[in-house]
Amino acid sequence: MFASLSLIFRILLAWAAAIVVAGFVWSGFFHGMDEGPGWVFGLLALFVMVTALGSCIAHIRRVQHAAGRLDAATLSSRQRRQIEVPMDAGPAFALVEAAIAELPRVEDIESAPGSLQVRAYVRRVDPYNGRPPSRWNLPARLAIKRNSVLATVTPGQGTCSVTLLFEPDAGVWADLLAVDEGSNHENAEAVGRAITRRVAEQRRDEQAAAEQTATEKELSVAKLNLLHAQVEPHFLYNTLANAQVLTRTDPPRADQMLGHLIQYLRSSLPSVDESMSTLGVELERTQAYLEILKIRMGARLALQVDVPPALTSVPLPSMALQTLVENAIKHGLEPKPGGGTVWIIARAFEDHVTLTVADDGLGFGQGTSGTGIGLKNLRERLRLTCGERAGVAIVSNFPSGVAATITLPRDAREAIHAA
Template sequence: MIRSFFFILRLAAAWFGVFLLLAMLSSATPGLEHQDVAPLFIIGLLVVAYVVTNAFSHLRRVRLIAGHVDRDTLANRHRRQIEVPFEAGEVFDLLDAAIRELPRVEDIESARDSLQVSAKVQRPNLYGRSRTDRQGRVHNYSRWTRNQILATVTPGEDSGSITLICEPETGAWSDWFRVDGGTNLENAEAVVRAISRRIAERRRTERVSTTRTVTEKELAVAKLSLLHAQVEPHFLYNTLASAQYLTRNDPPRADIMLGHLIDFLRRSLPRTEDAQSTLGDELDRSRAYLEILKLRMGARLALQIDVPEELRTIPLPPMMLQTLVENAIKHGLEPKPGGGTVWILARRNDHRVAITVADDGEGFNSTNAGTGIGLRNVRERLQLVYGGDAQLAVVANFPNGVAATISVPLAAREEPIHV
């Protein structure tokens, strides 16, 4: 209350001082010293009364806008410092859009290179009516003055700081004689609200995108786990059926087959939820699988492995190599009357490792094309674990068969999705 009183008193005193100075100059001017100053005094009182009325209106409107009255809210000029956790270019775009959305904004100057935006804002006629001329143009009673906005973005490390200044278009001296009716406070709050709304909208979009991505990854992991679960029981059933037959007809071979099956199952059991496998573990698993098939297929299946010992420790998603080996058997060698050979090769090239599973089977043809689920499984798992840093290439092998090559970096990305 006291602050409001002194605010009004300051404006009234400033205008009263102006008219007092005019009266003194009038009395000191030759030829005017005997003039009656009463009219000037009456005009001064009317002007002061008008200023006091505007000051009361200013106080009332500031209280409505800010909810309280203090030195900062009563001022005609307002400064805001806004920290935005985005890159400076994005912050500039938010700021520029927020200022352009202000009502009655005009003369906008936007300089992206210097990260500055300036604009003029017509001050509304808060308590009067607008009038329209014959051409339909609207003239406001307070059109003689405008507010202005100057905003600058200061780049930071992955962030930007906005310095926002809202003030009358006139010089600072005018603050002693006029009030802006809270319009600059309103402009400053409007820009801050618009920026906050856009930041919140951006955050919501990011959360929705993150949630969608997590959901898609969870669905992919669930689908891949289901595919994995569908493959193993089929192989286990066939192997146990073969072992049962060999138990009656060739017990030593049955014992060897069961030993390879135990090794395969032991290496297939998950360690922990987030554990990756290694090329060595996957190679031993595939070798056990192929040794079982060699007992079933006999001379129709040959195996050649060429993997340097130092590459056995590189990380590799589980069952990925196994999928390529199963494809080579199922679509390459089993349909071929005479069988053939499976090659497993690994080579290092700079910071990448290429792992190839090749066969000299039937190759690409319509009779053994399959559904493509296994290869799609591999590609999706590579995407989940390595992003775009890994590839799967499937080409024809010369002179017969197919060669599938997985190319992966020596180290997976920092936060892989293990499947």
């Protein structure tokens, strides 16, 4: 209540002083300095005072309805807001600029991305009918036609501070004679809500994207576990069946096969629930797997490995290497009468590492056909775990067979840790 009375008293006092000055001027022009300004001037003065009082009351009532309280801050025609935005300066500036551009009746937007400032002007209307101020509202009609908005973004460490100023488009003298009927308070609240809404939407989008990525990774791990569940029993059954036969016909080879099986299981079982491994671990498991197959296939399967020791620590999705080797044998070498060779080659380049599994089997269109699910899952797992630049390329090998190459970015380790 005190703030409301103080505002009314200040406005009426300023208009009273202006009327006294106008009275002296009126008397000098029309009646001489020795006479009063006359009854006509008195009626005009009374009308101005009543209009100023009505404008103050309308301003107070509108601010009370909009803000729910009355104090010096809400009743002021000049509003200031300080908002912390949890993002870098560039995105924060774009967000603030968009929020100001959404204000009704906004015009003359001046954007300066270099200095992180936005200035705009908002045309005033009669708050009760949406038109320009009434002809009887002299203080608002004669003094001020629009409000100004100034936003300044101050960068910080991963966050920004946004300072918003909402003022009448006039000098400080306007505060003595006119009120804005709550328009600047309304603009301040509107921009504040718009910024809060946009930040919340961005956070929801980021959270949804993170949840989607986590879900995709969990799905990738589930598919990998399913692959283990489908492949391991079949592989173990065949290996143990062969070992059983060899124990009667060739015990040394049976012992050798069981030794490779133990090595395979030792490197395979601890990581069955992990989506990521290393090239060294995957190579050890794959070599054990191939040694078992060499016992079964005999001279029909040869293996050549060319992997520099420095690359054994390169991150690699679990079972990725074995998936390519299994495809090479199943679709390329097993159907070929004389068998063939599997090459495993790793190379390091400036910004990426390649891992190639090649064979000299039947090649495209001549071997057994597959569903392609294994390669599809491998591509998706590479994208999720190593980034968009990781992938698998499959081409014909010369003079026969197929070559499948996994490309891993050099920063795959950092991307994995960040995820």
